[in-house]
Amino acid sequence: MQTDKPLRLFFALSCPSDLADAICNWRDSHALGGRPVAQANLHMTLAFLGNQPATAVDGLKQLADSLRVDAFLLQLDQLQMIGKNFACLTPSLSPSPLIDLVGQLHAGLSAYGVVLDSRPFLPHVTLSRQVHALPTIEPRAFRWAVNHFGLYLSENTAQGAHYTELASWSLAAPSR
Ligand code: ATP
Ligand code: MG
Numbered sequence: 001m002q003t004d005k006p007l008r009l010f011f012a013l014s015c016p017s018d019l020a021d022a023i024c025n026w027r028d029s030h031a032l033g034g035r036p037v038a039q040a041n042l043h044m045t046l047a048f049l050g051n052q053p054a055t056a057v058d059g060l061k062q063l064a065d066s067l068r069v070d071a072f073l074l075q076l077d078q079l080q081m082i083g084k085n086f087a088c089l090t091p092s093l094s095p096s097p098l099i100d101l102v103g104q105l106h107a108g109l110s111a112y113g114v115v116l117d118s119r120p121f122l123p124h125v126t127l128s129r130q131v132h133a134l135p136t137i138e139p140r141a142f143r144w145a146v147n148h149f150g151l152y153l154s155e156n157t158a159q160g161a162h163y164t165e166l167a168s169w170s171l172a173a174p175s176r
Contacts (some may be wrong), residue, residue: 009052009150010049014150014163030135032134032135070100075093077089087127099124127144133154148169
């Protein structure tokens with residue numbers, strides 16, 4: 001890897017393949033239109049870092065090593081239009097470990113000197129872009145047992161965005 005080229009980075013929850021399969025089957029059976037996100041790319045962004053020097057990656061990994069957050073269950077139960085006509089699945093309730101994870105990440109990244117987007121965190125999984133109008137359908141609740149998060153490199157390719165997992169971290173089993 002070239003060390004002088006900036007890397008477009010983000011921390012995210014990558015959608016497990018069986019869940020991504022179920023979500024995409026549901027999406028495709030309801031003809032949302034627009035530009036569907038590739039099944040392998042379904043994710044929830046926790047923190048978008050934008051372009052960073054490759055030399056920052058080790059420090060970012062150390063930062064994530066120090067986070068302590070419980071695993072949690074996420075229920076994606078709403079279909080919403082977000083931003084520039086992105087059709088997204090969202091949770092009607094954000095579990096506290098998710099808020100905690102994002103809070104710890106954002107605080108650590110700010111201390112590390114990363115300038116984050118000023119918009120408040122809005123948990124979502126983008127299903128399709130450039131959607132004209134959402135069909136009036138009730139999404140079923142997709143249950144996602146979240147037990148790890150990762151640091152991803154985003155690259156533009158002729159086939160569209162390609163994400164590479166640079167590292168991943170387990171979330172602790174919740175104490176009873
Ligand atoms: P493309 O932009 O090539 O269509 P993409 O949006 O999937 O593909 P990126 O732009 O690299 O790829 O974004 C990676 C992730 O970070 C996506 O989930 C995207 O929504 C999110 N993201 C991008 N920019 C921001 C931002 N300014 N604030 C918060 N999240 C962002
Ligand atoms: Mg983008």
